[in-house]
Amino acid sequence: MPSVAEGVKIGIQECQHQFRGRRWNCTTINDNLAIFGPVLDKVVEYGSAEHHQCSPVQPQDYDLIHEGYDHSDTHNGKQPDALHDPQCPTGEVAMTEDMYLGSITTRESAFVHAIASAGVAFAVTRSCAEGSATICGCDTRHKGAPGEGWKWGGCSEDAEFGSMVSREFADARENRPDARSAMNRHNNEAGRTSINDHLHLKCKCHGLSGSCEVKTCWWSQPDFRVIGDYLKDKYDSASEMVVEKHRESRGWVETLRPKYTFFKPPTERDLVYYESSPNFCEPNTETGSFGTRDRICNVTSHGIDGCDLLCCGRGHNTRTEKRKEKCHCIFHWCCYVSCQECVRIYDVHTCK
Known part of the structure; x- marks a missing residue:
């Protein structure tokens, strides 16, 4: 389905x-x-x-x-x-x-x-x-009394x-x-x-020129x-x-x-x-772990995404990578945006 x-x-x-x-x-x-x-x-x-x-x-x-x-x-x-x-x-x-x-x-x-x-x-x-x-x-069950200034409408999600x-x-x-x-x-x-x-009320206003003379509400995810x-x-x-x-x-x-x-x-x-997690540092067919070798890490972070923790103490490699990006964009009246294409060089760090 x-x-x-x-x-x-x-x-x-x-x-x-x-x-x-x-x-x-x-x-x-x-x-x-x-x-x-x-x-x-x-x-x-x-x-x-x-x-x-x-x-x-x-x-x-x-x-x-x-x-x-x-x-x-x-x-x-x-x-x-x-x-x-x-x-x-x-x-x-x-x-x-x-x-x-x-x-x-x-x-x-x-x-x-x-x-x-x-x-x-x-x-x-x-x-x-x-x-x-x-x-x-x-869902037509959760109607109840509407609040002040609004009424039930739309489609409440079931x-x-x-x-x-x-x-x-x-x-x-x-x-x-x-x-x-x-x-x-x-x-x-x-x-x-x-x-x-986490269902919550979602409302929509109705009226002339964007006014909110009538507001209808429904339950939404x-x-x-x-x-x-x-x-x-x-x-x-x-x-x-x-x-x-x-x-x-x-x-x-x-x-x-x-x-x-x-x-x-x-x-x-x-x-x-009820079982402790493995460290997921190395590949393991029983746990479904791929290990962390060749994963991109953040060399400036001291958190779990940092190279020290993510790479499990094995160290990391660094390579440079060229990326084409839009730059020097200008808005023209009316109405379009023109951009140049720039090549920028980034350092990419991967776990050993």
Whole structure:
């Protein structure tokens, strides 16, 4: 489904932005070692039969269809288009083992699951508001009493429906009674919750000559950068957990509890992990690390993007690079800008 694929790509792009100056920079499917790659591979290979495994989805799972939808026309007992796959029997969706990150349970994995889940919820919600999907539309539930000087109008974005689709997409295989599944489900939900938490009122003025005689408002998602910044903060403050085993009627079950009891326990909005991160200095096929060799570093920075830290103490190389740029631009009345082309020389520093 295009909006699901777009959502994962949005998540990847935001992950790359947030970690652009770190040793782990959210490397993607351009290489086989990618830690984020399996998530996108699942979407890219969506039309390939050998990559499919179908998971059952029960009709009651779609009872989240909100007031305002015409059930006789748009629901009709069928699963949403966002989940339908022609290669799967009716009532099932395509899933693959490669969707997730193997046995990795670090805070990087926590962020990946959260940002990918949020990206899917974001893209599906936007697709509904734009009228691109047939099963959903605007959210008509959150009306309430308007504020002074404005009234409800426009198309409020249905983040709850987007979260439902994201939940079916991301959580369908996370039903095992082990700690990794519990961790992934928690972080997926934290990502989706961030979308709902950041809905805000957006308003438009109507009137003659730009006046604001009438103002209509609706619920809107923020720019996804806001979500990325928020989840990056959650990554930095992620809660370390420990695994506990106990027996239930279905057998041995693994659960998670905070490692440090003197800290406030994590909420549904926090990210959790239970394995320490590698240093990502050297290539490692198990962790998806490419290492930092040949990465561009900032020779003047004392932070994580600086050559000392990013290069893991190996030192750095420096080369000169010529770049053509527009310069000496002049505005001419009326109305165009003319520029000259200049060649400038820059020093580029890369890790050894």
